[in-house]
Structure formats: structure tokens, C-alpha cells
Amino acid sequence: MTNKDYSNKIFKFILKISAIISFSILVLLFVVLLKHSYLAIKTFKLKFFIDTTWDPVFEKFGALPFVYGTLLTSFLALIISAPISISVALFLSEFANRRLKEFLGVIISLLAAIPSVIYGLVGIFVLAPLMREYIGPGIQKIFGFLPFFQGSVYGLDYFTASIVLSIMITPTITSISTELFDAVPKSLREASLALGATKWEMIKISVLKTAKVGIIAALLLGLGRAIGETMAVTMVIGNVPNISLYLFSSGATLASVIANEFTEATGDLYLSSLYYIGLVLLLVTLALNLPSKILIKYLVKTK
Amino acid sequence: MNRKLKDKIFQFFIYLSVSIVSFVLLFITGYVLYKGFSSINLDFFIRLPKPVGEEGGGMVNAIVGSFMIVGIASLFSIPLSILTGVYLSEYKNEKFANIVRSSLEILSAVPSIIIGVFVYGLVVYPMKRFSLLAGSIALSIIMIPLIARTTEEMVNMVPTTIKEAGLSLGIKNWKVIFYIILNTAKPGVLTGVLLSLARVFGETAPLLFTSFGNRFWHRSILDPAAALPLQIFVYAIAPYDDWNRQAWAGAFILIIIVYILIIVSRRLVLKYK
Numbered sequence: 001m002t003n004k005d006y007s008n009k010i011f012k013f014i015l016k017i018s019a020i021i022s023f024s025i026l027v028l029l030f031v032v033l034l035k036h037s038y039l040a041i042k043t044f045k046l047k048f049f050i051d052t053t054w055d056p057v058f059e060k061f062g063a064l065p066f067v068y069g070t071l072l073t074s075f076l077a078l079i080i081s082a083p084i085s086i087s088v089a090l091f092l093s094e095f096a097n098r099r100l101k102e103f104l105g106v107i108i109s110l111l112a113a114i115p116s117v118i119y120g121l122v123g124i125f126v127l128a129p130l131m132r133e134y135i136g137p138g139i140q141k142i143f144g145f146l147p148f149f150q151g152s153v154y155g156l157d158y159f160t161a162s163i164v165l166s167i168m169i170t171p172t173i174t175s176i177s178t179e180l181f182d183a184v185p186k187s188l189r190e191a192s193l194a195l196g197a198t199k200w201e202m203i204k205i206s207v208l209k210t211a212k213v214g215i216i217a218a219l220l221l222g223l224g225r226a227i228g229e230t231m232a233v234t235m236v237i238g239n240v241p242n243i244s245l246y247l248f249s250s251g252a253t254l255a256s257v258i259a260n261e262f263t264e265a266t267g268d269l270y271l272s273s274l275y276y277i278g279l280v281l282l283l284v285t286l287a288l289n290l291p292s293k294i295l296i297k298y299l300v301k302t303k
Numbered sequence: 304m305n306r307k308l309k310d311k312i313f314q315f316f317i318y319l320s321v322s323i324v325s326f327v328l329l330f331i332t333g334y335v336l337y338k339g340f341s342s343i344n345l346d347f348f349i350r351l352p353k354p355v356g357e358e359g360g361g362m363v364n365a366i367v368g369s370f371m372i373v374g375i376a377s378l379f380s381i382p383l384s385i386l387t388g389v390y391l392s393e394y395k396n397e398k399f400a401n402i403v404r405s406s407l408e409i410l411s412a413v414p415s416i417i418i419g420v421f422v423y424g425l426v427v428y429p430m431k432r433f434s435l436l437a438g439s440i441a442l443s444i445i446m447i448p449l450i451a452r453t454t455e456e457m458v459n460m461v462p463t464t465i466k467e468a469g470l471s472l473g474i475k476n477w478k479v480i481f482y483i484i485l486n487t488a489k490p491g492v493l494t495g496v497l498l499s500l501a502r503v504f505g506e507t508a509p510l511l512f513t514s515f516g517n518r519f520w521h522r523s524i525l526d527p528a529a530a531l532p533l534q535i536f537v538y539a540i541a542p543y544d545d546w547n548r549q550a551w552a553g554a555f556i557l558i559i560i561v562y563i564l565i566i567v568s569r570r571l572v573l574k575y576k
Contacts, residue, residue, distance in 0.1 A: 008477050015387075015389055018384075019387045019390040022384065022387040022406070022448075022451060023406045026407075026409055029418075035424070036420075084320040084323060087317045087320035091320070106566075109569065110562060113502070116505070117505065118335060118554050120536070121535060121550055122331055174324075198307065199313070199314065201309075228414025228415075228416070228417075230508040235539060255416050258420060275424070281416075282417050286412055286413075290409065
């Protein structure tokens with residue numbers, strides 16, 4: 001009989017060890033990032049994020065161009081993607097029959113699964129030339145008087161990066177919004193339809209209003225995805241530390257500067273500065289991600 | 304009339320959005336398959352990259368490298384994450400289980416480039432060399448939270464009556480978990496594994512500073528190694544037409560592998576339901 005207790009204990013021990021290893025990965029992650037960014041944190045402190053010069057040759061490291069590039073491309077991507085993603089989600093929950101839902105579900109999951117590097121490849125060889133030849137000049141013809149659209153169009157710029165990002169975050173926002181809309185009780189829809197509402201009015205009053213908080217959380221998750229996205233952006237943004245209102249100019253993001261310069265970083269301060277950027281990128285992503293995830297879990301469960 | 308018009312405009316916008324999203328996917332897939340298919344040849348599968356400036360050659364080292372990096376990552380992550388998932392489900396009332404669950408939730412939200420710089424600091428920096436092994440470690444860190452979470456969910460879904468039936472027959476607790484519960488949850492866990500493989504197979508950012516890439520064969524897992532997505536990246540941004548062509552050929556292989564994994568796992572989910 002004593003034998004039996006023994007094997008169960010060993011089993012639990014193995015399970016627990018595995019759990020401890022899995023847990024320790026995250027701890028190690030923070031330890032390594034803090035350790036390597038320590039030098040840059042000590043040298044630059046928070047001034048790092050308002051300094052506009054990034055010049056490794058003279059050991060001048062200011063991250064504002066990357067913060068700017070990240071925020072600009074991510075928000076632009078969100079503005080482009082949000083109406084489309086929410087519409088697709090509404091279609092899935094309010095219009096589509098089961099077969100169509102299954103079919104679109106496959107499309108969304110494949111869109112989410114396409115590797116970042118392939119988005120970048122299509123971005124470089126299809127989207128960028130299209131931007132340079134047609135879309136860019138076209139936009140300038142109509143909106144050329146705005147400061148955002150003046151100058152020449154090169155194709156590898158903020159705008160192209162934002163479009164690629166908007167495609168990449170669409171599956172995230174769509175699938176979460178669909179879940180939220182599905183969680184809205186049928187009775188709310190029937191109530192507004194019974195009062196003679198059109199489908200649009202019903203959706204506006206019953207579905208969108210009820211799911212409002214959740215939609216914001218879904219958008220924040222999409223934003224978090226855009227901010228952390230690396231390869232596709234690195235391939236199409238042009239990689240110049242640059243702060244410009246002009247959307248057709250090349251730029252860089254927090255993630256793209258790490259991807260581009262990390263292996264070439266000579267000197268401790270250079271490498272440490274890139275780690276510092278990484279640490280901030282991590283904290284921003286988590287700050288957007290975790291509250292949204294918790295909120296969405298709560299919203300989907302309680303309804 | 305105004306109300307009806309608004310409704311029409313709204314419905315038009317909905318259908319337009321669905322068309323845009325479907326078009327984008329079909330276009331990207333079609334274009335990659337078309338460009339890839341016209342760029343691929345036998346050399347691509349059996350030859351090493353040629354020196355810079357020479358045309359031809361292939362990516363055999365990157366194809367093998369990718370499978371090795373992902374294979375070794377699976378060796379680390381699959382057993383560890385399944386055991387962790389079982390722990391989370393079996394001992395869900397323990398305080399430590401909650402801590403582990405939250406930490407995995409956070410880990411799954413970490414951008415993949417950060418995993419890359421982390422493993423650089425953890426493995427590459429102390430060892431003073433890029434290596435296939437470091438690449439595998441980076442990918443396994445991405446796989447662990449994904450598989451652990453699905454395992455936990457799937458084990459939770461197994462009815463307690465099954466467990467009680469096993470225990471009442473006098474079977475040891477660990478054998479019940481291992482042979483009965485995990486067996487019942489197998490299709491679900493397998494789905495999680497396939498999805499995580501689809502995810503890491505195309506990952507580029509975590510490999511940039513870990514396995515690094517290599518124009519030759521890696522001699523051991525402690526050498527820098529080529530990987531398919533890395534090679535696509537390098538060839539895509541290079542100014543040589545022949546390299547660009549090979550980038551498309553690589554994308555062709557990559558997208559087929561990823562789509563197969565996704566579609567098989569979706570099939571599995573439907574069957575299981």
C-alpha cells in the first residue's frame with residue numbers, strides 16, 4: 001500500500017516541477033531584460049524617450065523617433081482596421097448562416113496564421129510599388145493640401161507599414177468582437193426589432209451599445225498586436241529614425257530598430273539601449289494586453 | 304425613407320468589408336502560390352545557397368534547419384507544457400496554480416521579438432555564439448503557453464465521472480490521469496500542438512539573434528543555423544533579383560506548411576465537437 005502513495009507523490013512532483021519551470025521563464029525574462037538594459041536606464045533615465053537623436057556612431061541614443069513611429073503606424077492601422085473588423089464581426093454574428101460562418105472563420109484563421117515575413121514580402125513587392133505608382137499619387141491628388149500627404153512617395157514608409165499592420169490585426173479584432181456580439185442576449189435584439197427598428201438600428205441600439213466596453217478592449221488588443229509586430233513592419237517602413245508628420249516618409253518603430261540593429265550593436269551602451277527599448281516595448285504591450293484580456297474574459301463569461 | 308437608406312448604406316458597408324477581407328486573403332495566398340510556383344525548382348530543395356553574386360543554388364540548409372529548430376523546440380516544449388497544463392487542471396485550487404496560469408498568460412502576450420532578445424541574453428550572450436539550440440529555446444518559449452493553456456482547457460472538459468470510474472476500479476491516480484484523462488483529451492491537446500507549430504514555423508523575429516542564419520550547413524546544434532523564414536527575410540530585402548525569386552519560393556513552402564497545419568487542426572476541432 002505504501003508503494004501506491006509513493007507513485008502518486010512522484011507524479012505530483014513531476015507536474016509541479018514542470019509548472020515551476022514554465023513559471024520561471026517569465027521571471028528569467030524580466031531578469032535578463034532588466035540586467036541588460038540597466039546601463040542604458042542608468043545613463044539616460046526617462047530622458048531616453050524625449051531625446052530625438054539616435055546616432056550610434058556618437059553614442060547618442062534617444063528613442064523618441066521609434067516611439068513616434070510605433071504610435072503613428074499602430075494608431076493608423078487601428079483606424080483603418082477597426083471599421084472593417086467590426087463590420088466583419090457583425091456579419092458573422094448577425095447576417096451569416098452556419099456554412100458562411102464556417103467559411104469566413106477559415107479565412108480569418110488563415111489570415112491570422114500567415115507568417116509576418118510573408119506579409120512583409122507581399123508588402124515589399126506588391127504593396128510598395130502600388131503605393132509609389134498609383135495609390136500615393138492618387139491620395140495626393142485629392143488630399144494633397146494636407147501636410148500629411150505632401151512630398152514624394154517612395155513606397156517604403158509609415159503609410160505602407162500601417163496598411164500592412166491593419167491587415168495583420170484584423171483577425172484579432174474580428175474574432176474577439178464576434179465572440180462579444182454572440183454573447184449579446186437574443187432578447188435584446190428581438191425587443192428592438194419588435195419596436196420596428198431596421199437591422200442597422202437594431203444593431204446600433206442592441207448589439208453595439210451592449211458590447212461597447214468589450215469592443216474597446218478588442219481594439220486595445222489589436223493595438224497591442226500592432227505595437228509588437230516586427231518583421232512585416234521592418235520590411236516595409238524604410239528604417240530611418242525620423243519624426244515627420246508626412247505619412248509617405250520612411251520611419252522606424254521600437255520593434256523594427258531592435259530587429260535591424262541588434263546584431264550590429266557594438267559597444268555596451270548601444271546594446272543596452274536596444275534592450276531598454278525592448279523593455280519598454282514589452283511593458284507597453286502588456287499594459288494594453290492584460291487588462292483587455294481580463295475584461296473580455298469577464299464580459300464573455302457573465303453574459 | 305431616410306431610415307431605410309441608412310440601413311441600406313450600413314448593409315452595403317458590411318458586405319464591402321467582408322469582401323475586402325476575403326479578397327485580401329485570397330489575393331495574398333494566390334499571389335504567393337503563383338509567384339512561388341514559378342520561382343521554385345529542384346535546385347531549391349537540394350542545393351546550398353550560392354556565393355553572393357552567383358545565380359542559382361537553393362535553400363536545402365534552411366528547410367532542414369527549420370525542421371530541426373522546430374523539432375528540438377517541440378522536444379523541449381511539448382512534454383513540459385502538457386505536464387504544466389495537467390498540473391493547472393488537477394491542482395487548480397492551489398495558489399501556485401493561479402500564479403503559473405497568470406505567468407503563462409503574460410508570457411503568451413510577449414511580442415516575439417522580445418523573446419528573441421531575451422534568449423540572446425540568456426543563451427547566446429553567455430555562450431558567446433549564435434546557435435540552432437538558442438533558436439529552439441526561443442521557439443519553445445513561444446509554444447509553452449499556447450500548449451499548456453489548451454491542455455488545461457481540454458483536461459478540464461473531461462467529465463469527472465470518467466476519473467471517478469477509473470479511481471473506483473482501484474487504478475492509481477497518476478495512471479488515471481495519464482492513461483485515461485489525457486487519452487480522452489488527446490484530440491484537443493493535439494490541436495493545440497498543431498496550432499503552436501503553425502505559429503512557430505513562420506516565426507522570424509525570435510530567430511534573428513538566436514539561430515542567426517547560415518549560408519552553409521550547421522555542423523552541430525551549437526552552430527548558427529539557417530531557417531526558412533530567416534532566409535526569406537534576408538532574400539526579400541536583398542537587392543538581387545535571383546535572391547528575391549528564391550524568397551518567393553521559400554514563401555511558397557512556408558505558406559503551404561502553415562496552411563496544412565491550420566486546416567488539419569480545424570478539422571480535428573470539428574471532429575472532436
